[in-house]
Amino acid sequence: MSKVGKLPIAVPAGVTINVADGVVTVKGPKGELKQNIGNKVTVEVKGTEIVVNPVDNSKAANAAHGLYRVLINNMVVGVTSGYSKTLVINGVGYRAEVKGKELVMNLGYSSDFVAIIPEGLTVTADPSGKVTISGIDKQRVGEFSAQLRTLRMPEPYKGKGIRYDNEVIRRKVGKTGVK
Structure with a gap:
């Protein structure tokens, strides 16, 4: 399991997250960003946190786990502060x-x-x-x-x-x- 991927992403006020059909959409005060996620990870929105989990324990899933967690975190930071x-x-x-x-x-x-x-x-x-x-x-x-x-x-x-x-x-x- 990825050390980076295990960390939850805090969602600040004014930011909305939508996960549908393998696409994560982040809307905030500065704009909107979209990111396709592969079939190696699942993204769950739990209250004011986003949790990224790998589908299985393979090497590719662990690599995607950390990658998509960082990409989604960068999207959240981008739409809030840029x-x-x-x-x-x-x-x-x-x-x-x-x-x-x-x-x-x-x-x-x-x-x-x-x-x-x-x-x-x-x-x-x-x-x-x-x-x-x-x-x-x-x-x-x-x-x-x-x-x-x-x-x-x-x-x-x-x-x-x-x-x-x-x-x-x-x-x-x-x-x-x-x-």
């Missing part, structure tokens, strides 16, 4: 700005990158080089921020590039001339 990631853009002339449903970024290449902001996500860019991506779906927030980061990965010599706000780039010493 998720956000902050990217920091470092470099001379590097900047980002939001124009409608597009994020336009100048990252030192010959042309600008234009990223279309996915539905359900909000992106804000400030002049100091911080881009904040927020939404209710943890997976979509993380995926979009990772895609933006790959446009210009941080390099270890000058620290230029796009990095997460809490990420630490280990700096390297450059070459020294012969003396």
Whole structure:
């Protein structure tokens, strides 16, 4: 039995859970999320708690047990408080700005990158080089921020590039001339 899967999920006030036909629907003040669950686990709503149980004691059922418990917990947290990631853009002339449903970024290449902001996500860019991506779906927030980061990965010599706000780039010493 999964150590994570055994823990019940607390449902805060204002959040409704519906389980029907293998689909868990979570509605809250920020929106609604749906998740298909496999046939390896069962989901029960008991008052203000959600309990996820494996169907049998197989290895696949135990793996799905912990997975779906965490996915449902992420849905509950997403519809109540939401998720956000902050990217920091470092470099001379590097900047980002939001124009409608597009994020336009100048990252030192010959042309600008234009990223279309996915539905359900909000992106804000400030002049100091911080881009904040927020939404209710943890997976979509993380995926979009990772895609933006790959446009210009941080390099270890000058620290230029796009990095997460809490990420630490280990700096390297450059070459020294012969003396």
